[in-house]
Amino acid sequence: MYESSDLRKGLKIIIDGQPYIITDFQFSKPGKGQALYRCKLKNMITGYTMDRTYRSGDKFEPANLEERKMQYLYNDGEGYHFMDTKTYDQITLTEENVGDAKNFLQDNMEVDVLFFNETPISINLPNFVQLKVTKADPGVKGDTATGATKPATLETGYTIQVPLFIEEGDTLKIDTRTGQYVERVKS
């Protein structure tokens, strides 16, 4: 168990049976008053955030979380299938668990799957991925204004904004944290 004085940014605890991460923390002690431990918390499954204030004497259960390296296999409509690269165990995540990461998932991609009490709850992609453009309209000639963009569809079916010189078949480097185009990769 954790005590209030253990609370700090980044600590993972259980509240009402759900795993939360402390995203912001402040110790307060007004005047002659009691110590207050003010936390901003993020639910690690739903992403829901909330503020809570704790006092000396409060106790917290550590969240039993574990990250495992897994390989993405395929999506068969029922879910996203992954395989543990060490044990070859296979698991299935729902679309909700996978979240926005589905826009950048490629077959055989290695990702970190987060488990809470042995149940997979979310995945973490590498910060950068490389994906092929499957559809892009030709850039309009003469339109060379800097910063001008057009939509392009990636092999995952996701559409992003890219510079005008990008063509079908190009491979692009994408930042998965922002979901934005970084650069064209020379093939």
Next chain:
Amino acid sequence: MEVQVPCSSKEAIPEANIELFKIEGERYLLPSPEVFLKPHLSLGLDAFFHIGPAFRKEEKGHIHSSEFTILEWYRASADYNDLINDCFEILSWIYETLKEKIPALFQTAKTQKLVSQHYIITIEEAFCRYAGWNPIKIHDENRFEEDLVTKIEPALPQNGAVILKDFPAWASSLSRIKESNPNICERFELYLDGIELANGFSELLDSSEQRLRFIEENQKRIERGLEPIDLPERFLSALDSCPPSAGIALGIDRLLMVMVGADHIKKVILPLREHF
């Protein structure tokens, strides 16, 4: 007049919310110099101060350090309003004395206007305005402390000096109850740029009343699993012979934070002190 006091003491003031460091010989590191300083009033000193270290266990945050520096001063024949004036005079004096040498001094506090623009608000007014209830009429200690930090402090002006005064009587600790209203004590907090800097009050000088409050504080300590503190008999026996007076403690490290615009107390405490 400056008064020197030891860093440790056999006696300590029983306070529910302060955790003490105990050292060899059953002595406490001083959580505040009060236990030594206040009895000087009974010796006939009428204005004196002390600057020195203070130690409080389990306090660590952007404006908390378990070792810090206190400036504490007392005035005989005075009350908390005199101390409020002292605060503004000290802040203005610091500004006038140092502004040529430190151009970035009090950059956000706009201290050149500290005296003319300071803002005084009572607890009752602040809570009714920003928290929607009156803690002078409703006694709820937990809600009071939480709202003070989450609703009142952020709503107060964040530039310059603010006085928050007239605390509920239950939060009086060592301060005098207002004659005109038994639910209010003559206590205030000074904030500068939103940071709580000082706590001052008209002194309670009735030893039997003070003894009862210490017993209550010890009761709260026991409820929270803390060791009760032996009543400071030497301190109590000096109270009855003190003249009407007022005293205040100001956090020097926090004052420095505001003066130079530091966002964490660590940045104004010498780094090597961390190792001792």
